[in-house]
Amino acid sequence: MTSNTAGGPTRRERMRAETIAEIKASARKQLQELGPSGISLRAIAREVGVTPAALYRYFDSLDALLIQLCCDFYDELIGDTREAMDASPPEDHLERMKAWVWTFRGWAVGHRREFELMISYPEGNGAMSVDGRRLEQAPEDVDPITLKSLEHSQLCGREFAGFWKQTEREGGGTPGGPPMPEVSExxxxxxxxxxxAFIVGEPVPLPWVFTFTSAWIRVFGLVVMETFGSLPVQENVDEYYKTQIMAMLKDFGLEV
Amino acid sequence: MTSNTAGGPTRRERMRAETIAEIKASARKQLQELGPSGISLRAIAREVGVTPAALYRYFDSLDALLIQLCCDFYDELIGDTREAMDASPPEDHLERMKAWVWTFRGWAVGHRREFELMISYPEGNGAMSVDGRRLEQAPEDVDPITLKSLEHSQLCGREFAGFWKQTEREGGGTPGGPPMPEVSExxxxxxxxxxxAFIVGEPVPLPWVFTFTSAWIRVFGLVVMETFGSLPVQENVDEYYKTQIMAMLKDFGLEV
DNA sequence: TCATTAGAGTGAACGGCGTTAGCTAAATGA
DNA sequence: TCATTTAGCTAACGCCGTTCACTCTAATGA
Incomplete structure (x- = not known):
């Protein structure tokens, strides 16, 4: 019998979840050791102790497995980042943004292969919006990696929007730093x-948006370059990154 | 007979070069249509009209072919960039740097797949130096892609160093923009x-180096993000890129 | 309790892949 | 002319992702 009157996961479901975890763990191990292109379905099956065909009970294809992996990685990254941000109080937007920036870089560098897979994945490389819609009502037809990466970038974006609101409340209309250049309509x-769309119902003013995207580009550039080994510095990377971030904040007129 | 008294390429050598070109063309076509992972040695052989094994007369492996391709792409990129820079006179370092920045982006966006292959290639992702040595005496043990990418980055680096020398001659000691932050020894x-090491025998002062690397990171970030489709803008990318570059130059205190 | 059923797993096969070894035939150069 | 180099071929090896038909087992419902 072992019926399931309590509504919790059945025995079968638990076993299944366990197997899935085992498969993912093996795939991740291969990813770390051999890189994205070194992951082999047959090798995973071998390690898990099962026939290659058996894996198709759990994932539609190798590609589907990799996509799932990417999503898990995003969850991990988002979790780490969120936790680091929550070390500062909700009002301290500046400190929370710094935590985000620092944790993002730390995770990417500490999980190079994973990060490599995430950004090099054909679809969904971190588009900052989905058809201009917000994340809340996630559309069905968009690939999950894009959604995850959106969620990740919004983590910092919301903080930035909060920072703007706070500045506005205190009387400062435009962000510090160089003035917003003129752009077309x-x-x-x-x-x-x-x-x-980071704040519900209230669009963030253009100069702030421009400031935010500029900062985002610099952070992204730094992190990608470090992950891919093309930074002009190899041994003192930590200090270099920190210096760059600090210089950037100063550029935007923020005391640090 | 068809002997080769003139010392030019023999008939065989010409045929060989032609075949190699044909192979590369087919590989590039596949790259553009299917992406880096879609390139298949057997498919190339099929298209060239030859047995897979025959390709090994021309390349040691598929990997070797891809590396050769990457080097060709770098040559193409470097050629385009150099040409664009030479539209401005040798003394106009600022204009030449702008030409470099603009052409770099244009090439990457116009050849997304090629650029993807170049940066995602395991070894040699644009390290800015090789063991601290200069490019002139290219060491044997370094992979060719790194060398090419070094050559590419030096194209802009030299111009920047020239810009510094010129500024120094005119009496300005440090670069414009925000002051250089303090860093460790x-x-x-x-x-x-x-x-x-961009200028022979004369080290570029630290503030200038920092300024240059900061700019490089922003350009690289922009180009990579655009190539991978993660820019916050999709339709007005040209204008956005230009605006970002202009804003960056202003940040560094350069009139534009 | 017992027949039914859904799920997990197997084994064999298909077609495609990169790569190697050994062969043939043609072009080359002395 | 003749030895040598070279381009290309065939065949095979061991991988790979994926599919299909099959078995066994554990949960399910009357």
Missing amino acids: ALAKELQDQCG | ALAKELQDQCG
């Missing part, structure tokens, strides 16, 4: 459509 | 070792 609209 | 030394 079309670009202005697109920028605000793409990034303006 | 070790980081300072590494930065100068890695990037200071």
Whole structure:
């Protein structure tokens, strides 16, 4: 019998979850040792102690497994980042953004192969919006990696929007640093459509959006370059990254 | 007979070169259509009209072929960039740097798949120096892609160093924009070792090196993000890129 | 309790892949 | 002319992802 009157996971479901975890663990191990292209379904089956065909009971294809892996990695990254941010109080947006920036880099560098897989995956490389829509009502037809990466970037984006609101409340209308350059109507609209939805119902002003995207680009550039080994520094990377971030904050007129 | 008294390429050599070109063309076509992982040696052989094994007369392995491809792409990129820079006179370092920045981006975006292959290739992702040595005496033990990418980055680096010399001659000691943040001895030394060799015999001052690397990171970040589709803008990318570059130059205190 | 059923796993096969070894025939150069 | 180099072939090896038909077992419902 072993019926399931309590509504919890059945014995079969538990076994299944366990096997899935085992498969993913083996895949991740291969990823770390051999890189994205070194992952082999047959090798996973061998390690798990099962026939290759058996894996198809759990994943539709190798590709589906890799996508699932990527999503897990994003969850891990998002979890780490969120935790680090929560070490500072909710009002301290600046400190929380710094925590995000630092944790993002730390995770990527500490999990190079995983990060490599995440960004090099054909679909869903971190688009900052999905058809201009917000994340809340996730559309069905969008690949999950894009959604995850959106969620990740919004983690910092919301903090930035909060920072803006706070600054506005205190009387400062525009962000510090160099003035916003002139742009066409079309670009202005697109920028605000793409990034303006971090706060519900209230679009973030253009100069702030531009400031945010500029900062994002620098962080992304730094992290990708470090992961791919093309930074101009090899041994003092930690200090270099920190210096770059600090210089960036100063550029934007933020005391540090 | 068809002997080769003139010392030029023999008939066989010409045929060989032609076949190699044909193979590379087919590989590139597959790269563009299917992406880096879609390139198949057997498919190339099929298209060239030859047995898979025959290709091994021309390349040691598929990997070797891809490396050769990457080098060709770098040559193409470097050629385009150099040509664009030479539209401005040798003394106009600022304009030449702008040409470099713009052409770099244009090539990467116009050849996404090629660029993808170049940066995602395991070894040699654009390290900015090789053991601190200069490019002139290219060491044997370094993979060719690294060398090519070094050559590419030096194209802009030399111009930047020239810009510094010119500024110094005119009396300005430090670069414009925000002041150089304080860094440790070790980081300072590494930065100068890695990037200071653009001008023979004369190390570029630290603030200038820092300025250059900061700019490089922003350009690289922009280009990679655009190539991978993770820019916050999709339709007005040209204008966005230009705006970002202009804003960056302004940050560094350069009139535009 | 017992027949039914859904799920997990197997084994064999298909077609494709990169790569190697040994062969043949043609072009080359003395 | 003749030895040598070279391009190409065939066949095979051991991987790979994926599919299909099959078995066995454990949970299910009357």
